[in-house]
Amino acid sequence: MQIDDPAVIAEARAVFDRYEDALMNNRTEILDSIFWADPRTVRFGIGEILYGHDAIRAFRASVKAYAQRVQRKVHIVAFGRDFAATHLEYERVGTGLIGRETKIMARLPEGWRVVSAHVSLLAPDPGMQPR
Numbered sequence: 784m785q786i787d788d789p790a791v792i793a794e795a796r797a798v799f800d801r802y803e804d805a806l807m808n809n810r811t812e813i814l815d816s817i818f819w820a821d822p823r824t825v826r827f828g829i830g831e832i833l834y835g836h837d838a839i840r841a842f843r844a845s846v847k848a849y850a851q852r853v854q855r856k857v858h859i860v861a862f863g864r865d866f867a868a869t870h871l872e873y874e875r876v877g878t879g880l881i882g883r884e885t886k887i888m889a890r891l892p893e894g895w896r897v898v899s900a901h902v903s904l905l906a907p908d909p910g911m912q913p914r
């Protein structure tokens with residue numbers, strides 16, 4: 784198994800970038816299409832625990848706008864040709880809060896899909912000054 788094949792990393796990065804653009808512009812149909820349309824898909828968010836694509840889609844439909852964020856660090860690892868993980872460290876605009884997001888992706892017959900995602904925010908440091 785080849786780890787970090789540059790072509791696979793580029794494919795995973797393209798999905799990552801497409802997702803980020805859709806998230807920042809609240810393009811729900813694109814966000815939904817990037818996730819595996821299957822009851823086994825999981826998304827743990829800041830305040831939600833979602834099992835299955837239907838639950839994820841229902842959550843997305845309820846969001847009026849996502850908090851804007853600035854990417855601080857992106858890390859992608861690929862295992863073979865069909866499995867990758869993306870990791871994002873970000874800062875929420877105007878708050879100084881630091882968030883983390885991991886997406887596990889698999890190449891399926893319909894293309895790359897997120898099969899599991901986890902989003903979290905670090906607890907604010909009481910001594911932290913807003914940026």
